[in-house]
Amino acid sequence: MLLSEEQVLTLAPDEPSRKAGKALAGVSKWVSKGASEQALWGECQGSGSKPYQTQIDLTSTAFKCSCPSRKFPCKHGIGLMLLYAREPAIFTDNTPPSWVTEWLDKRTVKETKKQEKEDKPADDIARDKRQQARQQKVEDGIYELLLWMKDIVRNGLLQLPEKGSSYWENMARRMVDAQAPGLAGMIRALSEINFYGEGWQHQFMEQFLRIYLVIQGFSQGENLSPLLQQELRSLVGFTHSQEALRQEAGLKDTWLILNKQITEEDALTTEKYWLFGLHSYQPALVLQFYARGMSRPQLLLTPGMSIEAALVFFPSVIPLRALIKEPVTNNKLQDTYGMTGWQEVVTAETSLAAQMPVRSERPYIVQQLTPVQHDLKWWLKDSNDQIMPVKDSFRNIWKLLALSGGHPLDMAVLGKEQEYEPLGVWHNGVYKLL
Numbered sequence: 001m002l003l004s005e006e007q008v009l010t011l012a013p014d015e016p017s018r019k020a021g022k023a024l025a026g027v028s029k030w031v032s033k034g035a036s037e038q039a040l041w042g043e044c045q046g047s048g049s050k051p052y053q054t055q056i057d058l059t060s061t062a063f064k065c066s067c068p069s070r071k072f073p074c075k076h077g078i079g080l081m082l083l084y085a086r087e088p089a090i091f092t093d094n095t096p097p098s099w100v101t102e103w104l105d106k107r108t109v110k111e112t113k114k115q116e117k118e119d120k121p122a123d124d125i126a127r128d129k130r131q132q133a134r135q136q137k138v139e140d141g142i143y144e145l146l147l148w149m150k151d152i153v154r155n156g157l158l159q160l161p162e163k164g165s166s167y168w169e170n171m172a173r174r175m176v177d178a179q180a181p182g183l184a185g186m187i188r189a190l191s192e193i194n195f196y197g198e199g200w201q202h203q204f205m206e207q208f209l210r211i212y213l214v215i216q217g218f219s220q221g222e223n224l225s226p227l228l229q230q231e232l233r234s235l236v237g238f239t240h241s242q243e244a245l246r247q248e249a250g251l252k253d254t255w256l257i258l259n260k261q262i263t264e265e266d267a268l269t270t271e272k273y274w275l276f277g278l279h280s281y282q283p284a285l286v287l288q289f290y291a292r293g294m295s296r297p298q299l300l301l302t303p304g305m306s307i308e309a310a311l312v313f314f315p316s317v318i319p320l321r322a323l324i325k326e327p328v329t330n331n332k333l334q335d336t337y338g339m340t341g342w343q344e345v346v347t348a349e350t351s352l353a354a355q356m357p358v359r360s361e362r363p364y365i366v367q368q369l370t371p372v373q374h375d376l377k378w379w380l381k382d383s384n385d386q387i388m389p390v391k392d393s394f395r396n397i398w399k400l401l402a403l404s405g406g407h408p409l410d411m412a413v414l415g416k417e418q419e420y421e422p423l424g425v426w427h428n429g430v431y432k433l434l
Helices: 005-010 015-023 075-086 098-119 122-155 157-162 165-177 181-191 200-219 226-236 242-246 342-355 397-404
Strands: 030-035 039-044 052-057 062-065 251-265 268-277 283-291 305-313 322-324 330-332 362-374 377-381 387-389 409-416 419-427 430-433
Touching: 005 015, 005 075, 015 075, 030 075, 039 075, 039 098, 052 075, 052 098, 062 075, 122 157, 122 165, 122 181, 122 200, 157 200, 165 181, 181 200, 181 226, 200 226, 242 322, 251 362, 251 409, 251 419, 268 362, 268 409, 283 305, 283 322, 283 362, 342 362, 342 387, 362 397, 362 419, 387 419, 397 419
Parallel strands: none
Antiparallel strands: 030 039, 039 052, 052 062, 251 268, 251 305, 268 283, 305 322, 305 330, 362 377, 362 409, 377 387, 409 419, 419 430
C-alpha cells in the first residue's frame, strides 16, 4: 500500500509530530530501511548509541517504535512513511528482519483471536466465561488446600488423632465451594481413617500423597498428555458431557455383571456396577444416581448375569468408568478364563501404576483361589501358593468359606495393589454373589 504525503500527514496525532516527522523524512536519517507488501520498517539514528526501530503494518495501518514517545504514530513513523511516499524505489530490502516478523506474527495471532471471538455465538462466549471462572475458583481452592496440607506436614502426624470431624469437613466443604467435589471426596476419605487402628499412618500418608499428586498434576496439566489431563480434571471434579460420550463408538462385548454396590449420602443413592468383558478382558464401572423420592433409573442390571452391549468409556489413560450405549439383554453369566494367579494381577497392577499412580480399585477374575487364615488374618491363596490379603472391610468371609469348603474356586475380586475384596465365585458352574 503506497500512501501520498497528504495522507501520511493526516495520520499525525498533532502539529509538533507532523513537523518533526517531516524533518526525519530524509535518507540520511535512516541507518536501514525496507518494505514488503505487508510492512514498512527502518532504523533511525537518534541521540543514543542504538538506533530506534520503527515498523509499520501496512495492511491495517498500525505502528510500533522503540522510541520513548507514546504518540501513535510517533515522529519516526511519520518520517519513515513520508520517505516511502516520496521515494519508494530506495526501499530495496524486501526481507523483514526478525524484530519485524515477530511483531507481525503477534499481530496476526491477536487479530485471529479477536475475529474468533467476534464470530462466536453469545452462548459460546458465556460458556467460556463460566469455564474460566470455575477454573479460577478451583485454582484458588487448590492454593488453600496446599497451605492446609503443608500445615499438617509441618505440625506432624501425631496430632491428627486428636482432630475432630469438623477439621476435615471444613476443608472438604471449602473444596465444594471451590467447585472441586472430587478433592472434597478425597479429603473426606482422610477423615474415615481409623486413627486408633494399627498402621493408620501408612493409610493416611497413602491417601494424603494421592491428593498431592492429583493437585500437582492438575496444576501442570499443560505439560501432560490430553488423556492424562482429562483424567486429572475428573479426579478434581470436572465432569464430562455424557451426551457427547454417547456419540462415540463403543466397545462391544459380552459383559459379566460381577457385583453391585449401593451407597447413600445426603439423600443421593449411588449404584456401582462392576463389569468385566468376556472377550476384551476389560473391566468397567457403570454408575447410576438417583435422589430420594425419585424413580430409579430405567437401566436395570442384574448381578450374576451377563449382557450384550457396547460400552463407551470416559477419557482415561487406564479406562474404567463407562456408559452403556446400546440396549442390553440379560443372559446367564458365562464362564470366563481370568488370570492364573496373583503374579498376573501384580504384573497388571504394576503396569497400571506406571501409567496412572492415582487410580481407583478395579475388578479382576482369578482362577482357583482358596481362602486361608494366617496370623489371625484372612488371605486368598492361588494355585502357586502365593497369598494376597483380604480387605479388612470384607464382611462375608463365612459365606465364602461355606461355598469353598476348603477347595479352590474361580473368583471375581475388587481392589488394587495389595488388598482385594471377593465379589463372587463360580460354584458348581453357577456364579454366586458374596
